[in-house]
Amino acid sequence: MSRLMDLGLDQLTKMILDMSRLTEKTIISSLDAYQKKSEVTADSIFQLSNQLGMLKESTNDLAVELLARYQPLAVDLRYIKSCIDISYDLSRFGRYAYDIALTPSWLGDLSSCDFTVSLDMADKALAMIRKSIVAFKNRDAELAKTLSKDDDVIDRMYKEAINSIMNNKDAEMKCVVATLLLVRHLERMADHACYIGDSVVYIVEGQKVNLE
Amino acid sequence: MTPSTHEEKSFDELDTMPLDDKMKSVKLNAWFGNKQALKNIDLPIRTNCVTAIIGPSGCGKSTFIRCLNRMHELIPDSRLTGQILLDGKDIYAKESDPVQVRRRVGMIFQKPNPFPTMSIYDNVAAGLKLTGVGAGKDLDEIVKRSLEQATLWDEVKDDLKKPGTSISGGQQQRLCIARAIALQPEVILMDEPCSALDPVATAKVEQLMIQLKKDYTVVIVTHNMQQAARVADFTSFFYLGELIEYGPTKQIFEKPVKKLTESYLTGRFG
Numbered sequence: 001m002s003r004l005m006d007l008g009l010d011q012l013t014k015m016i017l018d019m020s021r022l023t024e025k026t027i028i029s030s031l032d033a034y035q036k037k038s039e040v041t042a043d044s045i046f047q048l049s050n051q052l053g054m055l056k057e058s059t060n061d062l063a064v065e066l067l068a069r070y071q072p073l074a075v076d077l078r079y080i081k082s083c084i085d086i087s088y089d090l091s092r093f094g095r096y097a098y099d100i101a102l103t104p105s106w107l108g109d110l111s112s113c114d115f116t117v118s119l120d121m122a123d124k125a126l127a128m129i130r131k132s133i134v135a136f137k138n139r140d141a142e143l144a145k146t147l148s149k150d151d152d153v154i155d156r157m158y159k160e161a162i163n164s165i166m167n168n169k170d171a172e173m174k175c176v177v178a179t180l181l182l183v184r185h186l187e188r189m190a191d192h193a194c195y196i197g198d199s200v201v202y203i204v205e206g207q208k209v210n211l212e
Numbered sequence: 213m214t215p216s217t218h219e220e221k222s223f224d225e226l227d228t229m230p231l232d233d234k235m236k237s238v239k240l241n242a243w244f245g246n247k248q249a250l251k252n253i254d255l256p257i258r259t260n261c262v263t264a265i266i267g268p269s270g271c272g273k274s275t276f277i278r279c280l281n282r283m284h285e286l287i288p289d290s291r292l293t294g295q296i297l298l299d300g301k302d303i304y305a306k307e308s309d310p311v312q313v314r315r316r317v318g319m320i321f322q323k324p325n326p327f328p329t330m331s332i333y334d335n336v337a338a339g340l341k342l343t344g345v346g347a348g349k350d351l352d353e354i355v356k357r358s359l360e361q362a363t364l365w366d367e368v369k370d371d372l373k374k375p376g377t378s379i380s381g382g383q384q385q386r387l388c389i390a391r392a393i394a395l396q397p398e399v400i401l402m403d404e405p406c407s408a409l410d411p412v413a414t415a416k417v418e419q420l421m422i423q424l425k426k427d428y429t430v431v432i433v434t435h436n437m438q439q440a441a442r443v444a445d446f447t448s449f450f451y452l453g454e455l456i457e458y459g460p461t462k463q464i465f466e467k468p469v470k471k472l473t474e475s476y477l478t479g480r481f482g
Binding site: 003005071072073074075076077078205206207 | 437438441465466467468473474477478479480
């Protein structure tokens with residue numbers, strides 16, 4: 001027989017997974033906007049980011065209601081606390097995506113810039129986000145722990161991108177700024193994917209880790 | 213009364229700080245006839261802390277608490293092996309006096325049980341008179357101090373001559389606590405002390421527990437896990453007469469080590 005609280009916990013899971021799908025869409029759209037690959041505008045990314053913010057509030061409302069109604073303990077308590085944290089991480093992805101999408105409106109046409117390295121970094125950051133959500137969905141702490149190595153790769157790419165910019169004296173200033181902004185946002189996204197991984201480990205094992 | 217918290221020490225500090233054992237059970241077994249109610253229980257009761265005992269009905273938690281002040285032996289056909297140490301001395305040793313043990317280790321029961329024919333004052337003084345502990349002492353002063361410690365003085369100071377049963381259930385329970393305190397015990401055992409009380413009275417008794425641990429060592433048996441989470445420094449989980457898990461309350465309720473504890477706390481039992 002399922003418990004009364006299980007209905008609420010299932011709903012909480014659904015809301016996090018809805019947020020994660022919206023997050024993925026928002027990030028992909030923001031990268032398109034950044035490269036002007038489609039008609040996607042920063043305004044539309046702003047709307048998606050706002051939706052993520054509202055979903056975060058709804059998730060937190062439900063989490064607080066579950067705490068008040070059922071006074072959960074042990075893994076239930078850890079799960080609800082983690083959903084609050086993860087909803088924040090997901091909302092931050094929305095905010096970073098919006099910042100990425102804003103870049104062309106600040107700097108103008110970026111079609112002359114070479115974003116090969118930073119877009120490769122974007123693929124890897126997006127893969128980390130997807131992996132963190134799979135780990136959450138399957139409550140797979142071992143998968144979550146592999147995010148630490150992924151984050152090392154991102155950190156290395158971030159440093160290499162900065163070094164590359166520093167050593168390229170001939171680069172166009174707007175390309176330099178655009179690349180710097182993009183890699184910085186991607187590096188922070190990867191950190192938040194690690195935070196989601198931290199939450200998964202906490203849910204499953206009760207241990208507080210720092211995968212970043 | 214102002215709300216109390218675990219103001220003296222954080223849970224993390226409790227993990228690492230050296231703590232004395234006021235009491236300790238060592239390989240404790242207890243039976244009712246042929247039925248074994250407790251199996252090899254080794255459990256420390258930390259000095260000036262609240263220790264909660266939780267578990268489903270029939271797990272042995274009330275039997276355990278009754279062993280702590282030799283009340284178990286009052287039940288016909290009961291027996292016990294192992295040791296209960298109080299300040300390092302076995303309370304079941306031949307030279308140990310059960311009356312003296314029960315004076316040092318007081319008990320509060322599930323249902324408030326003031327003496328029905330006695331006034332509020334006499335309820336508090338009764339134990340002192342019966343045991344002779346109050347001989348030559350200022351009874352008025354002890355009664356006042358006990359009622360103050362039980363946070364009841366302000367509510368009954370003008371009604372001391374009224375029957376002990378004339379006050380509310382929550383006040384009666386605190387009167388029973390005052391009666392126990394009057395004998396100046398070292399340990400206070402509470403067997404489901406709030407199960408007959410409304411939430412307001414329950415909150416007062418819980419606040420009182422936090423106050424009491426400054427001067428006494430407290431052991432509480434409760435079915436209410438949230439109550440254990442609120443008041444206890446340490447929590448032990450009993451199941452089918454066995455001690456399954458014991459540790460700082462934060463650890464037990466947030467990340468229990470044993471699967472059985474996890475299942476009980478999350479209501480996935482059976």
